[in-house]
Amino acid sequence: MTDLPEKDERQAKADSPIHTSGELSQAQPKPHAQNVSPSPDRQVEGQAEPQSHSQSVSPIQALADDQPNDEIEADDNEALERDSAFGDNESIASSRTSLTSGITRYRQENGRRYHAYRDGKYLFPNDEKEQDRLDLFHHVFNLLFGGKLFHAPVDNPQRVLDVGTGTGIWAIDFADQHPSSHVVGCDLSPIQPGWIPPNLEFEVDDIEDTWRHKPFNFIHMRMLGGAIKDWEALIAQAYDNLEPGGWLESVEFEVWVDCQNDGEVEMPKMIQQWQSLLTEAGERIGRTFIVAVHMKNWMEKAGFVDIREDVIKVPNSPWAKDPRWKEIGAYQQHNMLEAASAYGQAHFTRVLGWSPDEFLVLSAEVRKELKNLKYHLFSNLHIVYGQKPE
Ligand SMILES: C[S@@+](CC[C@H](N)C(=O)[O-])C[C@H]1O[C@@H](n2cnc3c(N)ncnc32)[C@H](O)[C@@H]1O
Numbered sequence: 135m136t137d138l139p140e141k142d143e144r145q146a147k148a149d150s151p152i153h154t155s156g157e158l159s160q161a162q163p164k165p166h167a168q169n170v171s172p173s174p175d176r177q178v179e180g181q182a183e184p185q186s187h188s189q190s191v192s193p194i195q196a197l198a199d200d201q202p203n204d205e206i207e208a209d210d211n212e213a214l215e216r217d218s219a220f221g222d223n224e225s226i227a228s229s230r231t232s233l234t235s236g237i238t239r240y241r242q243e244n245g246r247r248y249h250a251y252r253d254g255k256y257l258f259p260n261d262e263k264e265q266d267r268l269d270l271f272h273h274v275f276n277l278l279f280g281g282k283l284f285h286a287p288v289d290n291p292q293r294v295l296d297v298g299t300g301t302g303i304w305a306i307d308f309a310d311q312h313p314s315s316h317v318v319g320c321d322l323s324p325i326q327p328g329w330i331p332p333n334l335e336f337e338v339d340d341i342e343d344t345w346r347h348k349p350f351n352f353i354h355m356r357m358l359g360g361a362i363k364d365w366e367a368l369i370a371q372a373y374d375n376l377e378p379g380g381w382l383e384s385v386e387f388e389v390w391v392d393c394q395n396d397g398e399v400e401m402p403k404m405i406q407q408w409q410s411l412l413t414e415a416g417e418r419i420g421r422t423f424i425v426a427v428h429m430k431n432w433m434e435k436a437g438f439v440d441i442r443e444d445v446i447k448v449p450n451s452p453w454a455k456d457p458r459w460k461e462i463g464a465y466q467q468h469n470m471l472e473a474a475s476a477y478g479q480a481h482f483t484r485v486l487g488w489s490p491d492e493f494l495v496l497s498a499e500v501r502k503e504l505k506n507l508k509y510h511l512f513s514n515l516h517i518v519y520g521q522k523p524e
Contacts, residue, residue, distance in 0.1 A: 206456070270465060386518075426515075438520030471504055
C-alpha cells in the first residue's frame with residue numbers, strides 16, 4: 135500500500151464540513167455573481183448580473199451555515215434503513231456526437247470502453263455509463279454550489295478553457311450563461327454532444343502537450359485526479375496561457391473515502407483496500423490521485439496570487455439527517471456505486487495484474503459497503519482558485 139503522507143492533513147481538515155484557507159482567509163463577498171437559473175434569465179453582455187452584491191453569502195458559505203457543527207448530523211437508524219433503497223442506477227439520457235474513426239477507434243476491455251487518442255494514457259472509461267456518471271456529478275456540483283459554475287472573481291470572461299472537459303457539460307452551461315465569451319473544451323475523448331452553443335468549441339487534444347491557443351482569461355479544471363503525470367508542469371502551462379489578471383480554478387475531490395463515525399464502527403475494509411490499491415496503482419504509473427491537497431501549494435509555486443481554498447465535506451451516501459445533505463449523499467452514493475466498477479478496473483487489471491474476475495469480486499464487496507448506511511462515508515472536495523498577477 136502506498137503511504138499517504140497527506141492523511142494527517144486530510145484528517146485535520148475533515149474536522150469541519152467547510153474549511154477555508156489561503157491569503158483570503160475570510161469568506162468574501164463575491165464581486166461577480168453567476169446567473170444560476172438554467173436559461174430564461176441568461177445573462178446578456180453588458181447587463182447587470184442578476185445576483186447583486188448584496189448577496190454576500192456564497193453558496194459554499196451557505197452550506198457551511200447549514201452545517202454549523204463540526205460534524206454533519208446523521209439521520210436516525212430507522213430512517214437510514216428506509217433510505218437504503220437509494221442507489222438503484224438510472225441513467226441520464228445523453229446525445230452523443232458521431233466523429234471520425236481515428237479518435238473513436240476505442241479500446242474495448244472487460245466490458246468497458248476507453249479512449250483511442252493517445253491510447254492507454256487515461257485509465258478510466260469513456261462509455262455511456264461513465265458519461266452518465268460525469269453528468270450526474272455535474273448535478274451534484276450544482277446542488278453543492280447552488281448552481282454557480284465557478285467561484286473565482288472573474289470579471290467578464292472573454293476566453294475560457296475547460297481542461298479535460300469530459301462530456302463538456304460544464305463548458306456548455308458556461309457558454310450558455312456567458313454568450314459574449316468564447317469557450318474551449320479540451321479532452322482526449324470526443325464524447326461531447328454536437329449541438330452546442332455557438333460560442334463553444336470542443337477539441338480532442340492532450341492537455342499534457344504544449345498548448346497552442348491565444349491566452350485565456352479563465353481556466354477551469356475539474357476532477358482530473360489520476361489523469362496527469364506532471365501537475366506542476368500543467369499548472370505552469372495554465373499560468374503561461376493566462377492573460378495577466380486571469381484566473382485558474384480547480385475543483386478536486388480527495389478521491390479518498392473517509393468515515394465520519396470511524397470511532398463507532400469498524401472502517402469498511404473493502405473500501406479501504408480498493409482505494410489503497412487504486413492509490414498504489416496511480417503512483418506506479420506516475421498519475422497520482424493525491425492532487426486536491428497539493429493544489430494550493432502548486433498554484434503558489436507557479437506564481438498565482440490571491441489564492442483561496444475552500445474544502446467541503448461531501449457525504450457519499452444518504453446518511454445525513456439534513457434533507458439537502460441527504461439528497462447530495464444519495465446522488466453521491468449512485469456515483470460511488472458506479473465508480474466502484476469504473477474506477478479501478480483498468481488500474482487493477484493493467485497495472486496491478488489482477489484478473490477481471492478478481493476485480494469484480496472486490497468491486498461487489500465495495501458496493502455492498504457503500505450501500506450500508508451504518509458507515510457515515512464522506513469525501514473532501516477542494517475548490518482552489520488563484521490569479522495571475524496583473
Ligand atoms: C473525471 S473526467 C472529468 C470531466 C470534466 N472535467 C467534469 O468535471 O465533468 C476527466 C476527463 O479528463 C480527460 N483527460 C484525462 N487526461 C487528459 C489529457 N491528457 N488530455 C485531455 N483530456 C484528458 C478524460 O478523458 C476525462 O474526460
